Amino acid sequence: MEFGLLGAVEVRDGGALVDAGHVRQRSVLVALLVEQGRPVPVERLLDRVWGDRAPLRARETLYGYVSKLRRLLGPAIERSPAGYRLTVSPDQVDLFRFRALVRRGELDEALALWRGHAVEGLESEWFAALRESLHAERTAAELDRNDVALAAGRHAALLPALRQSAEERPHDERLAAQLMLALHRSGNDAEALLHYDTVRRRLADELGVDPSKPLRETYQRVLAGGSAVTPRQLPAPHPWFTGRAEELAALRSPGTTAIGGSGGIGKTALAVHWAHRHLAEFPDGQLYVNLRGFDPAAEPTPPEAVLREFLEALGEETIPSGLDARAARYRGLVAGRRMLVLLDNARSTDQVVPLLPGQDATVLVTSRVKLAGLVAAHGARSVSLDVLGQADAHEFLAVRLGAARVAAEPGVVADLVTWCGGLPLALSIVAARAAMDPDLPLAVFAEELAEQPLDALDAGEIGTNLRAVFSWSVAALSEPAARAFALLGTVGSADLSLTAAAALLDLPVARARMVLRELENAHLVQQHVPGRYRMHDLVGLYAADLPADAGSRLADFYAATARAAALTLEPHKSLPEHESGHVLTFTGNAAAMAWFDAEHACLLTEQRRALAGGRFGVAWMIGRALNNYHLRRGRTHDDVEAWLVALRAAEALGDELNQATAHVCLGADYVELGQSALGHEHFDRGLALFEGMTNHEAHGGAHRAMAWAAEFEGDREKALEHSLRGLEQFRAAGSEVREAESLNEVGWRYACLGRYAEARAFCEEAMLLNGKLGHAEGSAATLDSLAHIAHHDGRHSDAVTHYRDALEVYRELDNSVEQATVLEHLGDVHAAAGEVELAREQWERALALYREQGRTAEATALAARVPAS
Numbered sequence: 001m002e003f004g005l006l007g008a009v010e011v012r013d014g015g016a017l018v019d020a021g022h023v024r025q026r027s028v029l030v031a032l033l034v035e036q037g038r039p040v041p042v043e044r045l046l047d048r049v050w051g052d053r054a055p056l057r058a059r060e061t062l063y064g065y066v067s068k069l070r071r072l073l074g075p076a077i078e079r080s081p082a083g084y085r086l087t088v089s090p091d092q093v094d095l096f097r098f099r100a101l102v103r104r105g106e107l108d109e110a111l112a113l114w115r116g117h118a119v120e121g122l123e124s125e126w127f128a129a130l131r132e133s134l135h136a137e138r139t140a141a142e143l144d145r146n147d148v149a150l151a152a153g154r155h156a157a158l159l160p161a162l163r164q165s166a167e168e169r170p171h172d173e174r175l176a177a178q179l180m181l182a183l184h185r186s187g188n189d190a191e192a193l194l195h196y197d198t199v200r201r202r203l204a205d206e207l208g209v210d211p212s213k214p215l216r217e218t219y220q221r222v223l224a225g226g227s228a229v230t231p232r233q234l235p236a237p238h239p240w241f242t243g244r245a246e247e248l249a250a251l252r253s254p255g256t257t258a259i260g261g262s263g264g265i266g267k268t269a270l271a272v273h274w275a276h277r278h279l280a281e282f283p284d285g286q287l288y289v290n291l292r293g294f295d296p297a298a299e300p301t302p303p304e305a306v307l308r309e310f311l312e313a314l315g316e317e318t319i320p321s322g323l324d325a326r327a328a329r330y331r332g333l334v335a336g337r338r339m340l341v342l343l344d345n346a347r348s349t350d351q352v353v354p355l356l357p358g359q360d361a362t363v364l365v366t367s368r369v370k371l372a373g374l375v376a377a378h379g380a381r382s383v384s385l386d387v388l389g390q391a392d393a394h395e396f397l398a399v400r401l402g403a404a405r406v407a408a409e410p411g412v413v414a415d416l417v418t419w420c421g422g423l424p425l426a427l428s429i430v431a432a433r434a435a436m437d438p439d440l441p442l443a444v445f446a447e448e449l450a451e452q453p454l455d456a457l458d459a460g461e462i463g464t465n466l467r468a469v470f471s472w473s474v475a476a477l478s479e480p481a482a483r484a485f486a487l488l489g490t491v492g493s494a495d496l497s498l499t500a501a502a503a504l505l506d507l508p509v510a511r512a513r514m515v516l517r518e519l520e521n522a523h524l525v526q527q528h529v530p531g532r533y534r535m536h537d538l539v540g541l542y543a544a545d546l547p548a549d550a551g552s553r554l555a556d557f558y559a560a561t562a563r564a565a566a567l568t569l570e571p572h573k574s575l576p577e578h579e580s581g582h583v584l585t586f587t588g589n590a591a592a593m594a595w596f597d598a599e600h601a602c603l604l605t606e607q608r609r610a611l612a613g614g615r616f617g618v619a620w621m622i623g624r625a626l627n628n629y630h631l632r633r634g635r636t637h638d639d640v641e642a643w644l645v646a647l648r649a650a651e652a653l654g655d656e657l658n659q660a661t662a663h664v665c666l667g668a669d670y671v672e673l674g675q676s677a678l679g680h681e682h683f684d685r686g687l688a689l690f691e692g693m694t695n696h697e698a699h700g701g702a703h704r705a706m707a708w709a710a711e712f713e714g715d716r717e718k719a720l721e722h723s724l725r726g727l728e729q730f731r732a733a734g735s736e737v738r739e740a741e742s743l744n745e746v747g748w749r750y751a752c753l754g755r756y757a758e759a760r761a762f763c764e765e766a767m768l769l770n771g772k773l774g775h776a777e778g779s780a781a782t783l784d785s786l787a788h789i790a791h792h793d794g795r796h797s798d799a800v801t802h803y804r805d806a807l808e809v810y811r812e813l814d815n816s817v818e819q820a821t822v823l824e825h826l827g828d829v830h831a832a833a834g835e836v837e838l839a840r841e842q843w844e845r846a847l848a849l850y851r852e853q854g855r856t857a858e859a860t861a862l863a864a865r866v867p868a869s
Contacts (some may be wrong), residue, residue: 166195177215198580199215234288238272478518559618629819787803812844
């Protein structure tokens with residue numbers, strides 16, 4: 001069967017319409033359908049179908065409707081203690097298909113599903129609110145569709161629909177900007193400017209506000225003739241580039257060229273050098289990205305992430321979700337512009353194809369593999385790089401070392417060129433070593449190379465021996481630097497901070513800095529940003545083959561410092577001790593959050609390595625310590641990854657309490673990610689492990705997580721039930737901090753049910769206890785709850801004060817996730833009081849944070865009722 005909610009309610013069986021019964025019976029059907037298989041209590045069904053106009057025998061009438069629906073739908077409708085549940089596939093319901101298509105960026109297909117007003121003909125307060133919410137989703141999708149069409153150059157075809165929509169929604173500033181842009185691109189600037197003036201006057205006369213920043217920027221763009229952002233992203237050219245005359249001549253514009261060759265052969269240097277020589281051909285800008293296709297310590301950069309960076313570089317403020325939508329907008333922005341796109345270190349044709357902008361631009365792609373698909377299917381030219389010839393290699397050394405020094409030992413220089421095999425990377429290392437010892441005869445270097453023949457790094461990748469070159473370079477280092485080089489080869493992450501390196505090397509930070517500086521001078525490591533170091537991938541591969549005993553110093557440093565950072569964020573958190581001679585300390589929340597921000601990727605990498613290496617305590621500690629940071633930054637996917645590793649570590653240790661904790665936290669994460677079934681599976685496994693334990697605090701934590709999940713899923717009564725049980729457990733445990741947090745959560749859930757007197761009592765008790773304990777995060781959360789209660793009690797001034805106080809504390813805690821939520825709620829309070837400009841200011845700040853945090857659902861919902869800035 002198929003169910004239609006995006007218009008008059010329809011039920012079809014095999015394409016044929018089925019009689020779904022009386023309007024109230026259809027209301028019951030829809031009230032169950034929208035829950036996507038979640039149970040709906042009888043009282044809630046009654047409220048949804050009749051509101052405050054229920055007949056005297058409403059319950060019996062409801063049972064009759066359910067009975068008739070069961071005859072129509074069979075076992076799809078179930079009854080449980082939690083209520084009635086209707087289970088159908090999302091593909092059977094047009095509303096869920098619409099949402100899935102929107103998530104994938106297939107907006108035209110999504111909007112085609114609408115047949116009129118949503119759930120038309122169903123009347124109650126709840127259905128009116130549902131209809132309004134669904135129409136807001138439709139409007140948001142239409143606006144996103146308009147953006148995609150404009151970016152793809154379909155402004156002429158879009159104009160009639162934009163004009164009609166602008167008449168229907170005269171206060172929609174995003175829509176007004178789209179109409180202005182379409183008019184401008186159609187050569188009708190006068191009408192575009194007139195429409196802006198009309199909207200500006202209407203906003204001033206009817207709402208007393210000025211146009212939003214995006215609308216004003218569109219106006220200025222039309223006035224300026226639509227001048228576009230011109231990105232200039234090319235890296236600086238290599239200062240010692242030599243040779244490659246034939247290859248340079250083979251590169252030309254426009255079109256796509258694939259530059260192939262082995263690692264260290266000079267692909268990037270060639271592309272960048274050619275690009276700088278031809279800058280005049282690309283007046284509209286140059287885009288560059290390192291796709292990291294062969295980075296041994298990092299995954300290839302996904303095209304979707306690259307497109308976000310490119311769109312931002314091209315001046316786009318609203319980035320669509322989904323690969324196809326982003327690619328379409330990118331192509332539209334680049335169409336007709338003389339631009340260069342340099343895609344460096346590609347792994348495959350699939351990684352490159354979404355980044356091809358069209359026929360007008362010039363694209364250079366570098367890769368270690370032959371991108372046959374790019375050549376065969378997309379008409380790319382192919383340029384393959386070989387090693388440098390004798391003359392070019394000789395010139396390379398002459399440029400680096402000086403003509404006089406090279407001329408003084410011509411035979412030795414010829415030997416150096418031969419031993420290096422014409423590989424630019426090998427020549428660079430030789431030249432750097434010789435340049436650091438200007439008084440040493442070049443013959444010494446030639447003899448060292450002669451004593452260690454070049455072995456192939458990989459027979460299928462490089463025929464030239466780099467191992468001997470690297471070993472010779474390492475042999476020239478001091479003993480501490482050589483030891484450091486080998487130890488750096490044991491690191492699994494893409495880069496390393498100075499403090500982490502000091503822990504790995506077991507040296508004071510100042511001494512570690514000096515050792516790393518020696519490696520920098522030898523071109524064996526690079527300080528790519530201040531205080532962070534990385535190796536070229538080939539150098540790293542060589543270093544990884546060297547014998548080195550790093551012990552567990554780096555793992556212990558990360559585990560102990562993550563613990564210290566987590567306790568800075570949550571001083572009352574219960575975490576076991578972890579020893580490290582290099583553990584860092586933090587002066588406050590900002591410092592701890594900054595450390596987590598900088599080291600996040602390294603922490604996840606080290607956690608996985610610790611699990612693989614049998615250091616289960618480290619793997620558990622890192623996962624547990626990251627939890628609060630992930631919550632504050634809204635990184636739920638990363639939290640799942642960390643907890644899955646931590647769970648395996650707890651299982652290996654046989655620690656059932658930690659296993660249960662991991663299951664409960666995973667349950668909450670999966671529910672937030674929309675995977676409720678998996679989330680509840682983890683909850684059930686956690687509760688099963690808790691059975692028989694007398695750890696009241698752990699039991700309280702489980703109920704707390706399940707309360708949050710129930711609220712997220714819309715079951716407020718169940719959320720309150722779990723919150724009350726959690727409060728009982730924390731009181732039994734004697735944990736005042738958790739008791740304070742639970743008091744607030746109980747109050748909040750009473751407020752969600754409209755029971756504001758009880759809510760206020762619990763929250764005020766929580767506020768007193770938080771103040772006694774100095775629990776800042778608990779105070780901020782309680783202030784947010786009290787603000788919500790005050791708002792719904794009609795105490796505008798109190799609500800604003802509480803929200804502002806909460807916001808200040810969350811800023812001090814560097815909790816950007818809660819800052820965004822509080823800002824949105826503060827805007828709601830101002831809006832309710834008619835303070836339009838103040839409301840808009842808070843909403844725009846909240847929207848910016850939502851988008852920065854990747855909270856698409858919140859951003860979409862807010863943008864649907866308030867134009868984004």
